[in-house]
Amino acid sequence: xxxxxxCMVIVTLVISPIFIxxxxxxxxxxxxxxxxxxxxxxKPATASSPTSxxxxxxxxxxLASLATxxxxxxxxxxxxxxxxxxxxxPEGTTGMVWIEYxxxxxxxxxxxxTSVPASYNPDKKIETNWYTPGFQYMFNRxxxxxxxxxxxxxxxxxxxxxxxxxxVHSTWTAMGDLRVEGIYDGFFxxxxxxxxxxxxxxxxxxxxxxxxxxxxxxSEIGTGSTDLLLGxxxxxxxxxxxxxxxxxxxxxxxxxxxxxxxxxxxRPGAELDAAGGIYYTGLHFGxxxxxxxxxxxxxxxRQDSGSAAADPxxxxxxxxxxxxxxxxxxxxxSIYADVELPVYQNTNGDQLIGSFLCKMIVSYRx
Numbered sequence: 001x002x003x004x005x006x007c008m009v010i011v012t013l014v015i016s017p018i019f020i021x022x023x024x025x026x027x028x029x030x031x032x033x034x035x036x037x038x039x040x041x042x043k044p045a046t047a048s049s050p051t052s053x054x055x056x057x058x059x060x061x062x063l064a065s066l067a068t069x070x071x072x073x074x075x076x077x078x079x080x081x082x083x084x085x086x087x088x089x090p091e092g093t094t095g096m097v098w099i100e101y102x103x104x105x106x107x108x109x110x111x112x113x114t115s116v117p118a119s120y121n122p123d124k125k126i127e128t129n130w131y132t133p134g135f136q137y138m139f140n141r142x143x144x145x146x147x148x149x150x151x152x153x154x155x156x157x158x159x160x161x162x163x164x165x166x167x168v169h170s171t172w173t174a175m176g177d178l179r180v181e182g183i184y185d186g187f188f189x190x191x192x193x194x195x196x197x198x199x200x201x202x203x204x205x206x207x208x209x210x211x212x213x214x215x216x217x218x219s220e221i222g223t224g225s226t227d228l229l230l231g232x233x234x235x236x237x238x239x240x241x242x243x244x245x246x247x248x249x250x251x252x253x254x255x256x257x258x259x260x261x262x263x264x265x266x267r268p269g270a271e272l273d274a275a276g277g278i279y280y281t282g283l284h285f286g287x288x289x290x291x292x293x294x295x296x297x298x299x300x301x302r303q304d305s306g307s308a309a310a311d312p313x314x315x316x317x318x319x320x321x322x323x324x325x326x327x328x329x330x331x332x333x334s335i336y337a338d339v340e341l342p343v344y345q346n347t348n349g350d351q352l353i354g355s356f357l358c359k360m361i362v363s364y365r366x
Contacts (some may be wrong), residue, residue, distance in 0.1 A: 089233055089247070090144050090183055091191055095137040098363035100148075102130040106352040113346050121350040122159035124167065126219070129153040130176070142186030146196075149203070150176035152221040160214035168214055174205035174221040181229055193234050196251070200227035202259055206266075217266040217308045218315065224259035225268055243282030250274040264307030269316050271301040277323075293325035297340065303348055314349030321357075332365040 106126040109118045118124065134148035153173045161168040181198030185191040204222020209215045217224070231251035238244040253271045260266070277295030284290070303316035325338030340357040347353070 089191075089235060090136060090138050090185055090194065093138050093140055094365050095135070096363055096365045097135045098133070098361055100130070100132040100134065100359065100361045102128075102132070103358040104128050104354045106354045108353050108355065109350055110345060110347050110353045111350050113344075116350065121352065123157070123219075123352050124159070125155065125157040126352055127155040132176075136183075138183070141191060142184060144183040144185075146179075146181045146183060146198075148179045152176050152204075154221060156215060156219060158214055160210075160212050162212065164212075168210065168212070170208075170210050170215060172208050172221075174208060175203060177202060177204040177222050177227075179229065181231075192236055194232065196229065196231040196233070198229045200225075200229055200253065202226055202257075206259065207261060213263075217261075217263060218268070218304055223255070223268045224261075224266060225255040226257035228254045228256055230254075238278060243280055244278060245281060246276070246278045248274070248276040258306065261308070266306040266308040267304060269302035269304050271299065274298045277325075287330055289329040291327040291329070293327065293338070295323040295325060295338070297321040297323060314347075314351060317345065317347040317351065319346070320344040325359075334361075334363045334365070336361040336363070 104127070106128075107124070109116050109121040111120070130150050130152050132148055132150040134146065136144060136146040138144035151173065152175075154171065156170045157167065158170075159165060159167060178201045179198065180201070181196050183194060183196055185194030187193040202222060202224050204220070204224075206217060206220040206222040206224040208220060229251065231249065233247065233249040235245060235247035238246045251273050253273075255268050255270065258265055258267050275295055275297045277293055279291050279293040281289075281291060283292070298320050300318050301316050303313070309315065319342055321340045321342050323338045323340040325336065327334060327336045337358075337360045340359070342353070342355070345353060
């Protein structure tokens with residue numbers, strides 16, 4: 001309940017300044033020829049074996065920050081959290097530290113393009129709170145490094161227990177998978193184009209369970225895999241007279257080393273996440289710069305595999321999310337928030353999905 005209330009606060013932060021901006025100046029909104037679009041990881045929770053399986057899982061000064069959001073090591077599509085917002089790209093030779101909060105509540109059973117009865121899926125609910133500290137440092141105008149370490153708190157409700165038909169609950173907190181990436185943005189003097197490359201390391205817990213083994217590998221906080229991360233980003237002015245800029249980013253996550261346990265081997269599916277958006281740079285209130293952002297996120301994930309994959313048929317998906325966001329910059333501190341809303345989802349088999357995701361980032365530049 002407290003997490004839901006926090007999300008409502010985030011929604012208020014996102015929406016109210018946009019109305020204020022609209023009243024202040026007609027140039028705040030996108031021109032009629034543009035559509036407001038807006039990223040983080042209504043990751044569907046796949047339906048698994050009778051014991052269960054869930055997946056849960058997302059001015060120039062302010063544009064310096066992370067080139068990718070955390071990939072919260074969940075098997076179910078947290079990749080929407082991995083693509084950066086327009087406020088998080090590197091710039092100059094600055095450093096930055098931040099803490100990010102993400103919330104997702106998966107309660108709707110989905111198959112293909114539509115919702116289906118909850119009785120078709122042994123998993124009933126997955127609620128996840130992610131807390132992710134991170135840092136980014138640009139050694140010079142061309143090269144930098146970034147690292148993030150998510151911590152997940154998850155509530156999981158599924159069918160299992162002593163009889164195999166009981167409704168059981170499990171709540172746990174665990175460290176997720178560490179992401180370390182290099183950044184190169186020396187293609188142009190304005191650092192508008194950059195690439196990212198690195199690894200997701202298997203530091204996260206993937207062995208949590210109850211006495212009846214109701215938590216499958218694809219429901220764990222960590223994946224147990226080492227992943228190759230490859231990405232790119234680009235930003236540029238859209239309409240200088242209207243103070244409008246745009247950005248795009250893509251990130252590919254390819255697992256290539258896998259950990260096995262007593263349940264067998266598990267290989268999460270490869271994933272491609274992309275984001276694009278438009279942001280307005282002309283709103284200033286004293287020392288505070290307010291930046292409304294409209295974004296669209298696209299995710300494509302392949303099916304899981306391995307003997308410990310609870311239900312390879314019930315994993316993998318394609319989806320599109322729209323996300324209004326807002327940033328408040330009081331240098332050197334920035335506060336960013338957005339809400340991500342799915343407008344298209346296509347899942348393989350029965351999977352739990354959420355109706356929205358929330359994100360908030362508080363960062364400090366040095």
